[in-house]
Amino acid sequence: xxxxxxNQDRVRYTDEELAxxxxxxxERLARAREDLEMLNENVSRSGNNANDTxxxxxxxxxxxxxxxxxxxxxxxxxxxxxxxxxxxxxxRIENKxxxxxRVTGKLIPKERLRAVPHATLSVEAKMGQKK
Numbered sequence: 001x002x003x004x005x006x007n008q009d010r011v012r013y014t015d016e017e018l019a020x021x022x023x024x025x026x027e028r029l030a031r032a033r034e035d036l037e038m039l040n041e042n043v044s045r046s047g048n049n050a051n052d053t054x055x056x057x058x059x060x061x062x063x064x065x066x067x068x069x070x071x072x073x074x075x076x077x078x079x080x081x082x083x084x085x086x087x088x089x090x091x092r093i094e095n096k097x098x099x100x101x102r103v104t105g106k107l108i109p110k111e112r113l114r115a116v117p118h119a120t121l122s123v124e125a126k127m128g129q130k131k
Contacts, residue, residue, distance in 0.1 A: 010107055013099045017110075022093050025117045029086045032079060039076040043069055085118035092120075101125050 013021070092098040099108050103125035112119055121129070 011100075012096055013107065015096075018093050018096065018098055021098060021113060021117060022090065024114065025086050025089050025093070028117060029083065029090075032083050032086060036076060036079040036083060039072050039079060043072045043076060082118070089118045103128070 089098060099110075099113055100106070101108050101122040101124075102120045104122055106122060108119055108122045112123060
């Protein structure tokens with residue numbers, strides 16, 4: 001609650017607060033890049049090896065591999081977008097515009113930014129989009 005009261009009068013977060021968010025984002029970015037690397041490795045791996053000799057199992061295995069690769073590709077694309085959003089958040093930190101709702105111009109509450117550090121909309125603005 002205290003954050004909301006203070007946020008109404010402020011135009012931006014302090015440099016100290018921005019530094020805290022930057023640390024959080026860098027941690028999430030490192031994890032996200034590791035996850036993306038793992039997903040990309042899974043996509044690029046070939047599922048066939050010398051043990052795949054039974055024709056029935058080979059057909060089932062290939063179908064499973066195609067589905068798995070497709071799912072991994074979709075996950076990798078989502079992860080890549082997440083990384084881009086986190087990198088954009090770092091740019092906003094450097095510009096000192098981080099945490100400002102792009103619709104209302106008000107500060108996004110810290111709780112929301114901790115949960116979704118790349119958020120550019122307050123919950124109020126996000127709910128307004130759905131109407």
